[in-house]
Amino acid sequence: MFLILRRREAPSRRTRGRFCGNKMGAILYILCCSDGSYYIGTTRDSLERRINEHQAGTYDGYTAYRRPVKLVFQQSFERIEDAISAERQIKGWRREKKEALIRGDYPVLPLLASRAKRAEIEPSPK
Secondary structure, X not given: OOOOOOOXXXXXXXXXXXXXXXXXXXXXXXXXXXXXXXXEEEEOOOHHHXXXXXXXXXXXXXXHHOOOOEEEEEEEEOOHHHHHHHHHHHHOOOHXXXXXXXXXXXXXXXXXXXXXXXXXXXXXXX
């Protein structure tokens, strides 16, 4: 199942506060670590609090040894199942496809799934 993902945006009036701290929704996020690698995660709690936990090394995991981290992408979902599905999907992507998502270069995402075309693709100019 392919989920449409959007670049990090300010919440609209309709969705503001709907996902943070609300147990019905979830947020998928991508962090850029100090070594240049990406960490993809989901949270049902406050995204700000979760990022602060990564920054503090609260949990002994991937980002604890790659601090500081920087939020580079986020997407809200109404259902945790959809956020987890998108997380698993993105974790399977190559770095160049993750970077296209982070840049908001959505037209190139399907092309990056094709191995034959991957070498021909250049990033879209901004």
